[in-house]
Amino acid sequence: MSALLDVRNLAVRYGAAEILRGVSFSVSEGEWLMIAGPNGAGKSTIINAVTRGVRYSGEIYCDGRDIARIKPRELARSVGVLAQNHYVGYAFTVEEVVRLGRYSHTSGFLSRGDGGGDSAVEAAIDAAGLRPMLKQSVLSLSGGELQRAFLAQLLAQNPSLLILDEPTNHLDLVYQKGLFELITAWLKTPGRAVVSVIHDLSLARAFGSRAILLDRGTVVADGTPDGALSPENLSKVYGMDVYGWFSHMLGQWGAGE
Amino acid sequence: MVYAVFVVVLLASFGVSLLFGSVPVSARDCIAALRGAITGVKPAGSSVYIASLRIPRALTAGLVGATLSLTGAAMQGLLKNPLADGSTLGVSSGASLGAVIAIITRVSIPGLPFSGTTVLASCGAFLSLLLILSLAYRLDGSLSTNTIILVGVIFSMFASSVIQILVTFAGHRARDIMFWTMGSLSGKGRGDVLLMLFAFAVFGGVLFSLSRELNAFAVGEDNARAVGVNVRRVKLAVLICVSALIGISVSVAGTVAFVGLVTPHMVRMVTGPNHRRLMPASAIAGASFLMLCDLISRTVLNPRELPIGVVTSLIGAVVFIYIFYAARRRGQ
Numbered sequence: 220m221s222a223l224l225d226v227r228n229l230a231v232r233y234g235a236a237e238i239l240r241g242v243s244f245s246v247s248e249g250e251w252l253m254i255a256g257p258n259g260a261g262k263s264t265i266i267n268a269v270t271r272g273v274r275y276s277g278e279i280y281c282d283g284r285d286i287a288r289i290k291p292r293e294l295a296r297s298v299g300v301l302a303q304n305h306y307v308g309y310a311f312t313v314e315e316v317v318r319l320g321r322y323s324h325t326s327g328f329l330s331r332g333d334g335g336g337d338s339a340v341e342a343a344i345d346a347a348g349l350r351p352m353l354k355q356s357v358l359s360l361s362g363g364e365l366q367r368a369f370l371a372q373l374l375a376q377n378p379s380l381l382i383l384d385e386p387t388n389h390l391d392l393v394y395q396k397g398l399f400e401l402i403t404a405w406l407k408t409p410g411r412a413v414v415s416v417i418h419d420l421s422l423a424r425a426f427g428s429r430a431i432l433l434d435r436g437t438v439v440a441d442g443t444p445d446g447a448l449s450p451e452n453l454s455k456v457y458g459m460d461v462y463g464w465f466s467h468m469l470g471q472w473g474a475g476e
Numbered sequence: 477m478v479y480a481v482f483v484v485v486l487l488a489s490f491g492v493s494l495l496f497g498s499v500p501v502s503a504r505d506c507i508a509a510l511r512g513a514i515t516g517v518k519p520a521g522s523s524v525y526i527a528s529l530r531i532p533r534a535l536t537a538g539l540v541g542a543t544l545s546l547t548g549a550a551m552q553g554l555l556k557n558p559l560a561d562g563s564t565l566g567v568s569s570g571a572s573l574g575a576v577i578a579i580i581t582r583v584s585i586p587g588l589p590f591s592g593t594t595v596l597a598s599c600g601a602f603l604s605l606l607l608i609l610s611l612a613y614r615l616d617g618s619l620s621t622n623t624i625i626l627v628g629v630i631f632s633m634f635a636s637s638v639i640q641i642l643v644t645f646a647g648h649r650a651r652d653i654m655f656w657t658m659g660s661l662s663g664k665g666r667g668d669v670l671l672m673l674f675a676f677a678v679f680g681g682v683l684f685s686l687s688r689e690l691n692a693f694a695v696g697e698d699n700a701r702a703v704g705v706n707v708r709r710v711k712l713a714v715l716i717c718v719s720a721l722i723g724i725s726v727s728v729a730g731t732v733a734f735v736g737l738v739t740p741h742m743v744r745m746v747t748g749p750n751h752r753r754l755m756p757a758s759a760i761a762g763a764s765f766l767m768l769c770d771l772i773s774r775t776v777l778n779p780r781e782l783p784i785g786v787v788t789s790l791i792g793a794v795v796f797i798y799i800f801y802a803a804r805r806r807g808q
Contacts, residue, residue, distance in 0.1 A: 290706070293704075295702065306696065308557070310748060315750055319699070319703050323704030373702075
């Protein structure tokens, strides 16, 4: 069986700076891969490479096909990305933003509806709980609601691989929980996989089925979340006692009660 | 419903453009002239004047207005920038420079009288657009509103200076060039109408067909890429169409500033930002707007005529400041 995503020897440079080098990993059906690492380790750059937002060297295969050789529409049908930040400049309605997710399923110029498009859009809107604000302008939404609008767009796009870039950024705990439960349910359908770039190491360990740890552009550990994000690995990469810090924080919490 | 209102305004603007002017005419003569123009019957009396002067002029004004508004709407979507337009981006100045070079060097393609100006104006528009966008990219990778407008304004000043230098060597044609750089619709005939109609149908047609892609860009270029838009190809197609449309408009009517900025902005308040509605409505509203501006330009100082660019700039500058002020107050 071919992996849903297979990255081989990926390297990215911005001018003289080498952001990624020799990065290899793969993601198979049913997996939730967590990409962790300190700021500037190159986590988001991996996502930009997979969506062809930056020039890269090395090879990236999606469902066994080289992404450099497939059309943007085809790529979007297999890989979908939830961006970290959303700045919408115009007053599009929530529904219009969600509907854009069907773009890759329509064929070429002047095409209108697509088979199953409307039902996919409706299902996505319900899954993200956006029904009450369908006709609302996206400019009037809170950060969490905007994130859900783009999540619904992604669900309507219906790719087999979801890529989430720092999905819990700007989200309060209720939204975080809702988002992770939704993704967990989404992943139960066969043929799907999830990759998320994540800062929150406790979420990475709780939800990930695999993890890779990045440091200054290279993969330093790849394995189970507990193995890859072990206290020794984290201390080495972050240059501090991560576990001690977490225990200290939770201890404080307990003491306050 | 909204479209019906737009169309009524368009027809009313056209009617008013035929009725009023330096010479008073009756509504009956206007109708006779229009019927003559459609059926091919030679008109008589003051209908001659309407048929040969006012109808082509009003149609040219309408088509130039529709074209400029359409390009403004497309650029504002593509760059996700509500202040983008041929005049603020400096593309119109680039087109003018191309056209002035064509006039001075008398470049032309045999058999097509105005082709030299048209082709060089379009090339000037495209080259300046490439230059301005790549410069803005280098200064600030996100193509933010302020950077791109600043680069556009600087480029406009540069292009205007070069035009001034060329004009000093232009001899007896200097006055024509000066009047034309401020925009003029006087003496427009059937050829101009057909040229504009062709440009609008071909390049405007491509822009209309890209409304979904432009929606995706207006939400954000990264989002457009994520949903599967061929970002490079669409961007190139839009830039080529916009350059050709601005270039051809400039070669026909000179520099008519601010139409492409003001109309889509006002129309967006009514139709919302969806390009499938925004672009047709902007084209219709732009046609009405420029016909009325042309009416003002040829009646307000009768028998003298104001360059149309002066009228649109006066109105546009006020609206531009209002937009900027309103956006700042909303905290953007």
